[in-house]
Amino acid sequence: MSEPILSVKHLSFGFRDQQLYRDLSFHLDVGSITSLVGPNGVGKTTLIRLLMAQLKPQAGTIQFRKQPPVRLGYVPQFRNVDEEFPLSIRSFIQLRQLDHLFFWHTPKEKAALNRVIEATHLTHIADTRLGMASGGEKQKAYLAQALLDDPNFLILDESTASLDVNTKHELMDLVQELNQTQKLTVLFVTHDLSLAKQYTKQYLLLTGDRYEMKPTAEMDLASMPEELRNDAENRGVIA
Numbered sequence: 001m002s003e004p005i006l007s008v009k010h011l012s013f014g015f016r017d018q019q020l021y022r023d024l025s026f027h028l029d030v031g032s033i034t035s036l037v038g039p040n041g042v043g044k045t046t047l048i049r050l051l052m053a054q055l056k057p058q059a060g061t062i063q064f065r066k067q068p069p070v071r072l073g074y075v076p077q078f079r080n081v082d083e084e085f086p087l088s089i090r091s092f093i094q095l096r097q098l099d100h101l102f103f104w105h106t107p108k109e110k111a112a113l114n115r116v117i118e119a120t121h122l123t124h125i126a127d128t129r130l131g132m133a134s135g136g137e138k139q140k141a142y143l144a145q146a147l148l149d150d151p152n153f154l155i156l157d158e159s160t161a162s163l164d165v166n167t168k169h170e171l172m173d174l175v176q177e178l179n180q181t182q183k184l185t186v187l188f189v190t191h192d193l194s195l196a197k198q199y200t201k202q203y204l205l206l207t208g209d210r211y212e213m214k215p216t217a218e219m220d221l222a223s224m225p226e227e228l229r230n231d232a233e234n235r236g237v238i239a
Contacts (some may be wrong), residue, residue: 003065004030011023011059011062013046033175033176033185033186033188034204035195036189036203040227042206044189071149072151072154073146073155074155075139077161087129089128093113121174135163143175151184153185156186157189159188160172160190168195172188172198175199191227193231
């Protein structure tokens, strides 16, 4: 049996007025797609910050596989970009390559840029101004920017939240394609239980006083927290 790409053991964390987790343990296998679900305020974003080493556990451990090393990619719901600024989708993605000291791009970097633009199906609009792009096209640009780091573990942080139904499926179809072709491990933070059931094999539910990790095939929508259940009812997932 191969080593998990991520192992969380007996994790505890909270803030002065709220304990978020006590003794949280789970692991993710290489190449898995997992949804992280739960009502607002139960610590989904905090868990992501812990995984990205922006916060330190108060107890327990977070351990990524050592060899080959884990390279994290992060796709947010929004980027703080001035939409009036005349920045093309290509140039926006390319900003990720300006983290180094030099302001020119090597042939290797240009090849990597073209590769992620093609992989995210943005070639035909790569020279379109980012401010003119649709919500789905912007999310693909955020995804392409994350892929420039050649990650093997991708975190999608509510990336579908502001998209219409068809665009959500288009984005998740792309993520599923990347998972299958590149063996990319994916952690998908979402409120959308229908997307979780369709695109992920397992889910981690946080409620504030307990956690649950099961195959999505065993997800009981009727027993989910009220906020998620109401959202599912509004989407027509629960009759």
